[in-house]
Amino acid sequence: DAGITQSPRHKVTETGTPVTLRCHQTENHRYMYWYRQDPGHGLRLIHYSYGVKDTDKGEVSDGYSVSRSKTEDFLLTLESATSSQTSVYFCAISERGLEETQYFGPGTRLLVL
């Protein structure tokens, strides 16, 4: 998984609770991404980062926020989890721009009850 770890790997939470997912990379890549993967959809971009403290929204950013205080760490926060956010979340990294090859972490399976 190209030096990418995600934690936790599995989480069950209740509607309305905050949840933070962590992505950690050892590749020193500039770009980091959060995707969600659901049946019937391809990978959908939630947020991405192009440097420390530099982030931007993807196509499905509502209900999510991110932070990147260090090159190696990218956090995804669900401020108040909803059942529609039940999904598998993948972190990815790339050395160059958004259009280039991305390498993915192992994923976090989140269930919101």
Add this chain to the structure above:
Amino acid sequence: GESVGLHLPTLSVQEGDNSIINCAYSNSASDYFIWYKQESGKGPQFIIDIRSNMDKRQGQRVTVLLNKTVKHLSLQIAATQPGDSAVYFCAESTKGGKLIFGQGTELSVKP
């Protein structure tokens, strides 16, 4: 090819046969393409890429073919093995754009 609804298209092949997985991409301006493999419970894994100035690129047991005229990409896997069983999907991008991912095809290898 790309999936419709919740069920991915499935390709079933015999071990040792060659597999061909197809992808129809959407944007005629796309100039970079990637094939990923995703095994059950794991993250997508990069297999091979190709830029629009090429028609064919070969890797270890895999070949990607690009037909820009009909916006079609294919992945050929030679001598398919049980370990090749996975979902395969393509991704496309334009310069300055973002990677757009297809939904994938499930490859099932029968021993």
